[in-house]
Amino acid sequence: MWNAELISSKFESIYNQNPTTVIKSPGRINLIGEHTDYNDGFVLPAAIDKAIYFALREREDRLCRFYSVDLDDYHEINLDDYAKSPKQWANYLIGVINEIQEEGHQIPTGFELAFGGDIPLGAGLSSSAAVETGMGYGLSQLFGLSVDRLTLAKVAQRAERKFAGLNCGIMDMYASLFGKRDAVIKLDCRALTHQYFDLPTKNHSIVLCNTGVKHNLSETAYNKRREECEEGVAIIQTQFPAVVSLRDISLSQLTSIESLFPPVVYRRCHFVVAEIERVGRACSALTGGRFKEFGDFMYETHEGLRDDYEVSCPELDFLVEQAKLNQDVLGSRMMGGGFGGCTINLIKNDGIEDFIASATKAYEAAFNIELKSYTVVLNNGVEEVSLVPGE
Numbered sequence: 001m002w003n004a005e006l007i008s009s010k011f012e013s014i015y016n017q018n019p020t021t022v023i024k025s026p027g028r029i030n031l032i033g034e035h036t037d038y039n040d041g042f043v044l045p046a047a048i049d050k051a052i053y054f055a056l057r058e059r060e061d062r063l064c065r066f067y068s069v070d071l072d073d074y075h076e077i078n079l080d081d082y083a084k085s086p087k088q089w090a091n092y093l094i095g096v097i098n099e100i101q102e103e104g105h106q107i108p109t110g111f112e113l114a115f116g117g118d119i120p121l122g123a124g125l126s127s128s129a130a131v132e133t134g135m136g137y138g139l140s141q142l143f144g145l146s147v148d149r150l151t152l153a154k155v156a157q158r159a160e161r162k163f164a165g166l167n168c169g170i171m172d173m174y175a176s177l178f179g180k181r182d183a184v185i186k187l188d189c190r191a192l193t194h195q196y197f198d199l200p201t202k203n204h205s206i207v208l209c210n211t212g213v214k215h216n217l218s219e220t221a222y223n224k225r226r227e228e229c230e231e232g233v234a235i236i237q238t239q240f241p242a243v244v245s246l247r248d249i250s251l252s253q254l255t256s257i258e259s260l261f262p263p264v265v266y267r268r269c270h271f272v273v274a275e276i277e278r279v280g281r282a283c284s285a286l287t288g289g290r291f292k293e294f295g296d297f298m299y300e301t302h303e304g305l306r307d308d309y310e311v312s313c314p315e316l317d318f319l320v321e322q323a324k325l326n327q328d329v330l331g332s333r334m335m336g337g338g339f340g341g342c343t344i345n346l347i348k349n350d351g352i353e354d355f356i357a358s359a360t361k362a363y364e365a366a367f368n369i370e371l372k373s374y375t376v377v378l379n380n381g382v383e384e385v386s387l388v389p390g391e
C-alpha cells in the first residue's frame with residue numbers, strides 16, 4: 001500500500017527528480033446525516049487514516065503531467081489548452097485545475113505529479129474527494145496561492161460536479177479538509193460552519209465492512225434523488241412559501257401536507273427531514289456519552305435509506321442484519337451515497353474480532369465475496385508531509 005515515502009520515490013523514478021511538495025489527503029466516513037448535505041442539512045463526518053498521497057514539482061513550461069500510481073496510467077495537459085479527458089481519474093485533477101483558476105488563482109507554470117494511496121476505490125470512502133482536495137491543496141502549497149480550506153472545498157465540489165458528473169453535496173470535500181484527530185465534524189451544510197465533537201475510542205470503535213460491490217446505478221440514482229428532493233421543495237413551497245430547502249420544514253409540517261405529494265417524492269422528503277432532525281438528537285446522545293442511543297439512531301437511518309430513500313442494496317442490508325445479531329454492535333448502517341460500498345458500525349472494542357469473524361463468514365456464504373473490514377482512526381484533514389531527505 002502506498003504512503004508518502006513510496007509515492008515520493010515513485011515520483012523520482014518516473015520524473016528523475018525529487019518532488020518539492022508532498023501532500024496527504026484523507027478519505028472520510030460519515031457517522032450520521034446521509035443525503036442531507038445537498039438539502040442544506042447537517043452531517044457528522046470525519047477524516048480517516050486512509051489517504052491519497054501526492055508528490056509534486058513545478059516545471060518551467062505550461063505542461064501538467066499526471067501519473068496515477070494505483071492505475072499505472074499517465075495523462076498530460078497544457079495549461080493554455082486543455083479539455084476533459086476520456087480518462088475519468090484525470091478529470092478529477094483537470095477539474096480542480098480549472099476551478100481553482102475560475103476562483104481567480106492563476107497557476108503560473110506547469111508541474112509534474114504522481115499520486116496514489118490506500119483508500120479502497122468504490123468503497124464509499126470518498127477517494128475521489130480526497131483526490132480533488134489533495135490536488136487543490138497541493139497546487140496551493142506548490143505555488144504559494146494561499147487558498148483557504150473552505151474555498152478549496154467549494155473548488156473540489158465544483159470539479160466533481162462539472163468534470164466527473166456527480167451532482168454531489170459538500171460533505172466529502174469538507175471532511176477531507178477539516179478533519180481533526182479523534183473528532184467528528186458536525187457540519188451545517190447551509191452556513192458552511194462546523195463544530196467538533198470528540199469521539200473517544202477507549203471503549204468503542206468504528207469498523208467499516210466493505211461489501212466489495214458498487215452497483216452501477218449509483219450515479220444516475222444519486223442525481224435522481226436530488227431532483228426528487230427539489231420536486232418536493234416545489235410542492236412544499238405552495239403551502240409554505242418561505243421554505244428554501246428541506247432543511248426548513250419540520251416533520252409535522254411535512255406530514256400535514258402529505259396528500260399533495262406523489263408517494264415516492266413524499267417518502268424521499270420524509271427521510272431527509274427525519275434524518276436532519278436525527279443528526280441533532282444523535283449529537284446530543286454523543287455529547288452525553290449515550291452510545292447505545294447513538295447506535296439506535298444509526299439503525300433508524302439505515303431503515304430510512306433502505307425503505308424510503310431506496311439507496312441500499314441486498315449486500316448492505318445483509319451486513320446491517322448481521323450487526324443486529326451481535327450484542328457488541330451498538331449501531332450499523334449503510335454509509336455514503338448507497339448501492340454498495342461500506343456499512344459503518346459502532347462496536348464495543350472487546351467485540352470487534354468476533355464480529356468481523358462472524359460477519360466475514362456469513363457474508364462469504366451468502367454472496368461468495370470476501371468481506372474486507374477496517375477499524376478506522378479519525379484523523380486530521382489534508383496536510384503537507386515533510387519528508388526527511390535520504391529516508
Ligand code: GLA
Pocket residue numbers: 033034035036037038168169170171172336337338
Ligand atoms: C455521496 C456524496 C455526498 C453525500 C453522500 C450521501 O458521498 O458525494 O455529497 O451526498 O453521498 O450522504
